[in-house]
Amino acid sequence: xxxxxxxxxxxxxxxxxxxxxxxxxxxxxxxxxxxxxxxxxxxxxxxxxxxxxxxxxxxxxxxxxxxxxxxxxxxxxxxxxxxxx
Numbered sequence: 805x806x807x808x809x810x811x812x813x814x815x816x817x818x819x820x821x822x823x824x825x826x827x828x829x830x831x832x833x834x835x836x837x838x839x840x841x842x843x844x845x846x847x848x849x850x851x852x853x854x855x856x857x858x859x860x861x862x863x864x865x866x867x868x869x870x871x872x873x874x875x876x877x878x879x880x881x882x883x884x885x886x887x888x889x
Contacts, residue, residue, distance in 0.1 A: 810848035
């Protein structure tokens with residue numbers, strides 16, 4: 805199925821890129837930009853991004869390495885205003 809008509813990217817292309825990136829570096833964070841770069845393409849209009857992300861998320865190899873999980877936490881009371889009063 806074609807995901808991005810502007811760049812002619814299919815769901816198979818996205819899955820192949822995710823699988824290739826995970827196999828070459830198990831610790832990498834996989835982003836849409838990295839997938840475009842791996843395919844030798846660049847985002848154009850962005851209209852495909854919701855479908856692009858949905859396709860990415862369906863891939864079993866798209867996971868965040870354990871040691872990088874939980875880095876972004878909810879702000880605590882003391883960090884709500886970046887230290888300003």
